[in-house]
Amino acid sequence: MIIEDVLCPFCGCLCDDIKVEVEENQIVGVKRACRLGSSKIRGHERIKAPMIRVDGKLVETTYEDAYEKAARILLNAKRPLLYGWCSTVCEAQKKGVLLAEELGAIIDSTATVCHGPSIIGIEEKGLAGSTLGQIKNRADLIVFWGSNPGEAHPRHAQRYSSNSQGKYTPEGRKGRKVIVVDVRKTRTAKNADKFIQIRPGTDYEIISALRMIVAGKGDTLPEHIAGVSKADLEEVAEMMKSARFGSFLFGLGLTHTRGRYKNIDNALSLVAALNSHTKFVVMAMRGHYNVTGFGQVCAWETGFPMSVDFSRGMPYFNPGETAACDVLGRRETDAMLVIAGDPASNFPKTVVEGMADIPVIQIDPFENPTTYLSDVVIPSAVAGVEVEGTAYRMDGLSLRMKKLVDSEYPSDEEILANILECVRRLRDDN
Amino acid sequence: MREIVITPLKTFSIPIEAEKICPNIVSSLALKEIEGIEVWEGNRKMPLSDLFRISGDEGSTSPEDTLISLKGDFSRVKRLGEKMSAGEVVVKGNAGMHAGNSMTGGEMTIKGDAADWLGREMRGGLITVKGNAANYVGSGYRGESCGMRGGEIAIEGSAGDYLAEHMCGGKIAVEGDVGDFPGASNRGGTIHIGGNAYLPGAEMASGTIIVKGRARVLPSYQLEGTVGLEGMTLKKFLGDLVDNGKGNLYATSVE
Amino acid sequence: MVVLLKTIMISGRTLGQGATCESKTSSEFFKATSFCSLSEGDYNNLRIKEGENVLVTAPFGQVVVSAQNDDGLPPGVIFIPMGPWANVLVGPDTGGCGTPQYKGIEVEVEATDMKVKDVRELFADLDKAERKVRS
């Protein structure tokens, strides 16, 4: 059986045109997906059964026992942290927010180690964006700044940006200019019309210089700005102003480097100013397929998009104080639930050390380094392959993910609902 | 002056939220009543006396006439002196995040270091730090257009990143170095930095920043000449011109 | 003579890292993320051969990774794919905004005979099975 128009549960592109061939409840073919998506949909070796740690060893147990152990750990904690959330569907994320409320926990997503600074930048300036289809149909200039879709979002160029075709862009790549700004000549940079190589950590100054040139005040600038020639920046500014529709697509190159949210803040201002000259939009190249969804769910449920602390019964938001790396790095949390994320691999090792000293619950289909630090391990069905539900693309468009095959594992939502029920029951017993 | 002494009973790992440790709240309370004021350890609410020993003078007085002495390590005790309008708070150790948050008057002295968001959204009064202060001294809450609007913060050591972000008034003086982006998006107020600074006054609309050490200055600042100030010769810049800013930035040497 | 190269480390996504990141215990993931790319000049200066290892040292930790050259890198900048090897070098400071600085870390690189740890070994000091603690 061929299932058409499947959504890909890998990156923020959330491609929705995948064809998947299923035979006897097994995925036997994946078409149109990139290497990343295909690998995810085809699947990997799974965690077989729920486990709890006994005398240092993870030993298999029942789901009921794992739920109860998890609930006890969370109930005993004074400052539990519920972290992950981006490789699952919104239905599970909603349940997670409810669990966080019930526990008086901190809930935070993987956004805080990727585009968290972008969100803080947006809080400073707002974001002039669009859906990806708008770029496909209209953009004649694409700026990739600190983003490398050639490796991180392989189908982005073809479906949405530099190489896509639409109403006002019938020639695709030929009718467009592509500028790449990066510290290294990436796969994406090799296909650019103009590549500006900058030194790490100088993005803010370069963007300020561009803002000056765009505002017609370039004459006060020195000949070189952080090592980049003014002439190069003048050329970039001219390309931006003379475009009919420009788009500024930025990645972790801006958020992970010195300046962090200030880099984004400045880029958002540059784009706002460009709109006085032409049409320009800006977008964060979000990583996980539903990291955007967590921000949306968390915002409508709590008023804030991430790093929400429910300790005092109402949401308190302050990344720098309430983000996962903040509280783990400072050893301020006394229990952690990890779902649909792998902090042991993705946090700085110095922060991961904080997980070694506290009880950790993991909900995930796959074994990963977080498993080594977990005390309760609950295997789940793969969202977007074995479970249907909602996901938000990097541009904020929501789509419904399909269920392709049946699973012997419970969904993230079911697992969370069970833990929540245990929490409520144990609390009532006391 | 009535002195109330508060001492932690243990070393905290989970931060304590104790905005009620504030002259405005405790001045009129008997010691027994102060023991009962509510603080939070993570998601548990408890009386102050579960976590701290309370001693000092009995009686009831006005906030103006109240001194709160905090003895020991308060580096994980947050929101000390929040919204205080008068009186004195002395921390004889380190202070946790948000010390002096939204204070409008009175005096706070921190003998050790101050954590992030010291004097956030301060309106008046004086905060003195003998040690170092971390990030966001005198800044605003996320998304707000105004941080500190009045009062004074004096730091004898160094300060972290985003010092005085969105500052709209008042004065901050740091004797040592500061981190990245001091005075970002400020609209008024005065910042004195004794040591070095990295990209001061980004998007400054108005206000004054003086850097006596080295500063890496944004390309969107225009050099206007040199001036003598406090016996030193300083370069004077106008900016931040990205936003037609009219701020004054002075620095001795420029990277 | 040991050459000690002072560089800036950046980490980031790659196709290989993305394709294997849901099977982190696999040899494919190990291959895709436990290496370091250097500019041709830096690579030659270290006097190493293709596939030999380097020890990378940052203020917060050190890690052994295999070395390769990448003509897209400028001198003085090295690249390690996003993942546990790179993250040994990243400090805990979240800069007041919740996000560690994964790019632009000052490191020193030198050739080494030490082998690259596999993922399990890399976490041996934190692995609860090794620590035999927790009740």
Add this chain to the structure above:
Amino acid sequence: MIIKGGTVYDPTNGIFGEEMDISIENGKVVEKAKTGDVIDAKGLLVMPGGVDAHAHIAGAKVNTGRIMRPEDGRRGLEPKTKLLRPSTGYTVPNCYAMGYRYARLGYTTTFEAATPIIESRHTHEELEEIPIIDKGALTLFGNNWEVLECARDGDIDKLAAYISWGLRASRGYGVKVVNPGGGEAWGFGGNVTGLDDPVPDFDVTPREIIRSLMKANEMLRLPHSVHLHTNNLGKPGNYATTLETLKAVEDIASSMDRQVLHITHMQFSAYGGTGWRDFESKAPEIADYFNKHDQFTMDMGQLIFGSATTMTADAPLEYANARLLHAKWSNHDIELEESSGVVPLSYGRKMPINAIQWAIGLELALLTESPWKILMTTDHPNGGPFVNYPEVMTLLMSKPKRDEEIATLHSLVPKRSTLATLDRELDWGEIAIMTRAAPAKILGLKDKGHLGIGADADVTIYNLNPEKIDPSKDYKKVKEAFSLAKYNVKGGEVVVKDGEIVSLPQGRTYWVDATVPEEHALRVEADLVDKFTKYYSIQKSNYMVQDAYVTNPMVVKAGVI
């Protein structure tokens, strides 16, 4: 259940202040209930549950407002309770606060004012999370490529078929039109300047778009009329465009017993002056026109001093606002369909423009003779948050209250508006019309906004004795009582008692399923296949809102007979 002995205002049924009992069974008003609880409402004001026909309560724009405004989120915090989830926000509350606050005001139904079809899944995800109240969403059609092409070709049959499809795809209730043509022009940074300024590349004018959509709307016999945000909204001198728009559609007849066109948040479209310097009210001209024409309705879009978050599909307006006020600016252009923007701002009493805008909203309501023609709204959260409705009610009911306010405003108010000269004070019945009966009638909700037999048992009891209280003098008491309902009964269930939420039923979501002749549906289908193949960034099969997102639907049938 019986609500006994209250002083009832039920304007739809001609009841103005009669002492009577309301009997309720199975969620409906009945002749006589057999059993059930008795609520003693003796000496208390009883009205149908409030109906808000225009507010931005759910969807991408609202959430954008939340995400860019943590400083708003931290206002209005209320912790979780055994029953309630935490509340946050003032201008952009979280979903739960939305439901709780409407319920406490005595409201039971609210319609989200603008959802682009492609992003309606998101709108419904949020609507589902809003507790208690019944909801619906108006679907944006004014800048949609298929609409522009049908209007250009004068193909009303096909346009009607597309609307039918679009309402189903979005699970939407009616046809919302925002700055027709301007949103498309904004795709390349442009706008349209008036009714006859053609949309770039589409060879169609706003006049043609509005007329075509109205004709299609009436052809489909939709329960609600076209709901229009005019061109040039928010600009000085725009009253001329507004009147020109109305005159341009005078010949179009309504197919139903309701208006043929609703112009929304009229305050923003009733401006005189050639610029901000000579900015003035043209509310008298607008009200005069409405007094002479019975086929049109409007809502106030009243401004509230303090913080607001403007959010609209009128993206060029938002860019202009942001540049003028040096404010945060979010923009979101939506492929083939719309554009939109979000800008937070603060309205100041001493700001001449804001003070005059405040006066214009009130003038419109006081100068329009029939309360059936003008609804009370603040265009939440554009003019200000809906929690301020009691403030607006008291301003309308009390001349002394208005005088007291005017004294605190910029001195230009009496010079640039007529408000200070108006003595009219609305009575309980007129308030009941503007907040209950008329919005239900204008939306075409037959079972809402009244308490006749068969109506939904949505009943509000306020802690006021309308016989004894003089709202002109005791406006403080009136505001207090309207702010926290004594009882709010929703669908026969007590949801608020003494100002506290006591139960959390899941409200229903209204949407319109309109049928069209198959031949036209097939023509639309062919167009859509083409557009999805060439232009949309998603697949057609993934586009339509699935049933999973509307768990408690109330489907209203319409269509071409």
